Amino acid sequence: MKQVILITGSGRGIGAATALLASRRGYAVCINYRSDAAAAEALRRQIVDAGGEAIAVQADVGVEADVLRLFATVDAQLGAITALVNNVGILETQCRLTEMSAERLQRVFTTNVISYFLCCKEAVRRMSTASGGQGGAIVNVSSGAAKVGSPNVYIDYAASKGAVDTLTLGLSKEVAAEGIRVNCVRPGLIYTEIHASGGDADRVARMAASVPMGRGGQPEEVAEAILWLLSPAASYVSGTFIDAAGAR
Numbered sequence: 001m002k003q004v005i006l007i008t009g010s011g012r013g014i015g016a017a018t019a020l021l022a023s024r025r026g027y028a029v030c031i032n033y034r035s036d037a038a039a040a041e042a043l044r045r046q047i048v049d050a051g052g053e054a055i056a057v058q059a060d061v062g063v064e065a066d067v068l069r070l071f072a073t074v075d076a077q078l079g080a081i082t083a084l085v086n087n088v089g090i091l092e093t094q095c096r097l098t099e100m101s102a103e104r105l106q107r108v109f110t111t112n113v114i115s116y117f118l119c120c121k122e123a124v125r126r127m128s129t130a131s132g133g134q135g136g137a138i139v140n141v142s143s144g145a146a147k148v149g150s151p152n153v154y155i156d157y158a159a160s161k162g163a164v165d166t167l168t169l170g171l172s173k174e175v176a177a178e179g180i181r182v183n184c185v186r187p188g189l190i191y192t193e194i195h196a197s198g199g200d201a202d203r204v205a206r207m208a209a210s211v212p213m214g215r216g217g218q219p220e221e222v223a224e225a226i227l228w229l230l231s232p233a234a235s236y237v238s239g240t241f242i243d244a245a246g247a248r
Contacts, residue, residue, distance in 0.1 A: 002028065002079050004080060005029055005081070006030040006032065006070070008061050009032060010087060011031060011040040014190065014219045014222045019031055023052035028054070029047060029052065030057055031043055031044055033057075055077050067115070081127065082136045082137070083137050084138045085140075090157075092107070094200060109160050120138060124138075127179065135178070137182075141184070143186055143188075144245045145158035146161035147186070161186075164184065181229075185241070187217065187222045189207055190204065204216035213247055217244060
């Protein structure tokens with residue numbers, strides 16, 4: 001059976017590393033992006049030039065109409081989806097709760113939580129053996145922030161990732177008998193551009209000494225955990241979490 005993967009927010013960072021690794025493992029890849037078309041196209045070209053199959057599709061996965069269009073495009077251009085990686089995520093400038101606006105909270109929870117629900121919904125509709133699908137696997141990308149709460153910097157981001165953890169647990173049980181496995185990876189301090197969004201581009205290097213392994217992680221290391229959870233090697237694993245956080 002052809003393996004088709006959709007990775008949200010995959011133009012850069014962990015998503016891009018996952019797309020590259022998935023292609024090397026034989027997946028046809030849908031790269032999803034919201035605004036950086038150049039980065040997504042460069043990644044698509046890199047995969048195709050290496051002999052893989054990939055498309056890049058613009059969609060704001062916090063908007064249901066965009067999600068429906070995204071999945072319909074995958075159906076038409078790649079075929080039946082077998083793997084979904086909910087990777088998209090944003091954080092905003094570091095501050096305390098008392099300084100957070102309702103608009104900020106809406107943005108963070110729409111991107112980091114609602115998008116995961118919408119994409120899981122469409123994936124399950126296609127994968128479920130109860131509706132004629134062939135099964136599949138979903139990996140949600142959470143964060144170590146869900147475990148520590150990120151006080152004084154971005155508890156809104158941490159809370160959104162806590163919701164992702166709960167979604168993973170609940171959905172894994174809901175679809176376990178329908179041929180779908182749902183798992184989660186919680187990255188720790190990883191060298192990606194997301195930290196600049198919070199106004200602290202050097203955060204990983206600055207905090208690396210606090211990690212028991214003494215360093216920050218690379219996106220490729222998180223991608224390996226994601227691809228293992230998607231693979232047949234994890235065929236009896238669902239509703240579980242891998243903390244890719246350097247033993248933090």
